[in-house]
Amino acid sequence: MDFEFTEEQEKFRQEVRDFLEQEIKDGAWQPSCDAWIQGYSPEFTKKLSEKGWLGLTWPEEYGGQGRSHTDRLILTEELLRYGAPAACHWFADRQIGSGILRYGNDEQKKDLLPKIIAGEAYVGLGLSEPEAGSDLASLRTRATEDGDEYVIDGQKMWTSCGMFMNYIYVVARTDPEAPKHRGISEFIFPTDQPGVNIIPTIDITGSTAWAEVFFDGLRISKSCMIGEKNRGFYQVVNQLDYERAGLERLMGNYPLFDAIVKFVKETKWNGDYLSKDTLIRQKLAQLQVEFDIGRLLTYQVVMVMEEGRAPNIEASKAKAYSTAFEQHLASVAMDILGLYGQLVAESRYAPILGMAPHSYLGSKGYSLQAGSSEVLKNVIAARGLGLPAS
Numbered sequence: 001m002d003f004e005f006t007e008e009q010e011k012f013r014q015e016v017r018d019f020l021e022q023e024i025k026d027g028a029w030q031p032s033c034d035a036w037i038q039g040y041s042p043e044f045t046k047k048l049s050e051k052g053w054l055g056l057t058w059p060e061e062y063g064g065q066g067r068s069h070t071d072r073l074i075l076t077e078e079l080l081r082y083g084a085p086a087a088c089h090w091f092a093d094r095q096i097g098s099g100i101l102r103y104g105n106d107e108q109k110k111d112l113l114p115k116i117i118a119g120e121a122y123v124g125l126g127l128s129e130p131e132a133g134s135d136l137a138s139l140r141t142r143a144t145e146d147g148d149e150y151v152i153d154g155q156k157m158w159t160s161c162g163m164f165m166n167y168i169y170v171v172a173r174t175d176p177e178a179p180k181h182r183g184i185s186e187f188i189f190p191t192d193q194p195g196v197n198i199i200p201t202i203d204i205t206g207s208t209a210w211a212e213v214f215f216d217g218l219r220i221s222k223s224c225m226i227g228e229k230n231r232g233f234y235q236v237v238n239q240l241d242y243e244r245a246g247l248e249r250l251m252g253n254y255p256l257f258d259a260i261v262k263f264v265k266e267t268k269w270n271g272d273y274l275s276k277d278t279l280i281r282q283k284l285a286q287l288q289v290e291f292d293i294g295r296l297l298t299y300q301v302v303m304v305m306e307e308g309r310a311p312n313i314e315a316s317k318a319k320a321y322s323t324a325f326e327q328h329l330a331s332v333a334m335d336i337l338g339l340y341g342q343l344v345a346e347s348r349y350a351p352i353l354g355m356a357p358h359s360y361l362g363s364k365g366y367s368l369q370a371g372s373s374e375v376l377k378n379v380i381a382a383r384g385l386g387l388p389a390s
Ligand SMILES: Cc1cc2nc3c(=O)[nH]c(=O)nc-3n(C[C@H](O)[C@H](O)[C@H](O)COP(=O)(O)OP(=O)(O)OC[C@H]3O[C@@H](n4cnc5c(N)ncnc54)[C@H](O)[C@@H]3O)c2cc1C
Pocket: 125, 126, 127, 128, 129, 130, 131, 132, 133, 134, 135, 157, 158, 159, 160, 161, 210, 365, 366, 368, 369, 370, 371, 372, 373, 374, 375, 378, 390
């Protein structure tokens, strides 16, 4: 067992930190919570691309760097630590590109991967529908063959990257007669075309990072299908492991964790620093314990990926645990900040930039998005403990 990073990996971490600190010093952006999923900055994504930090693990023949999953872990850990606005490329870089590498044909790899690496393809995730969330195989969006094309009709909801995507990844039913898991296929296509209507979803925090997407007689080329026709459900299950696996499930609110620790060190209450209050110290120390456990669970995911295996139970454990940590962090921050803590960022009286209420409200969705905690625990029960599938 070796918990150390190599000298080269530490050097890479420092390089990323230096870059991000300079960005903040230059006023390019301000660290914020949920910036990996809500922080829209084409300029920032372009800068990462210029550094060669998009598609880090992908093969060099498609413009990637062929580097390790551990290097990517280091990069994402630092992006999250500094609350960097990475949403434009996050989904494509995290899962869609890898899906194309695994199931796409050579033409798709040569066309799409360089666009993602160049920081030009922002890919939204179109899986869920009004009647298909945990039970994704119930989806009703149809892709009907017509000559050289498919005609897409239906509705997606909670599409991440929704308001700024220029490509969308969609799962749709290609065989309505087949058993529900066996008649689904994966597609990717540009959104800027007739037949696509994108309506923002305003979530509980006021963010419009998600959207409902309607397809009405949209015609796409057959070459937009990824992988095998009617095998899309099995392909997507594999991709979901990568969606769940990352440190963003643990560190999406790291700027809040950092800020609340600073706040108790700097703020006096009844003549003494909050950092001397026993209860506050206990609460923050407990969070640190949970944070460290979540980090180890996520590192375990990366270890599995380095071995070339798909992280399934590992990703489920890491996500279920880490999202609970983030919800706990937000609650503790609200407790410590008291009544002022409820003020949102727009108020000049809001402590720590209103991050606490944002996280408190936003974190409710963490245990739903990318697979609810209950569903993940079903995976752990069935595949980890050998209990009967539910
Ligand atoms: C903030 C946010 C972002 C999202 N981003 C995206 C996105 O980018 N793309 C996308 O396609 N979707 C996205 N989603 C949708 C997300 O994937 C679904 O919300 C999720 O799969 C749950 O589906 P549902 O909302 O239909 O709830 P349901 O599936 O109806 O579940 C309702 C409740 O029942 C429980 N439940 C369901 N089935 C079981 C079971 N078998 N055993 C035990 N309990 C069960 C669930 O845990 C949950 O508590 C996002 C959701 C949120 C909140």
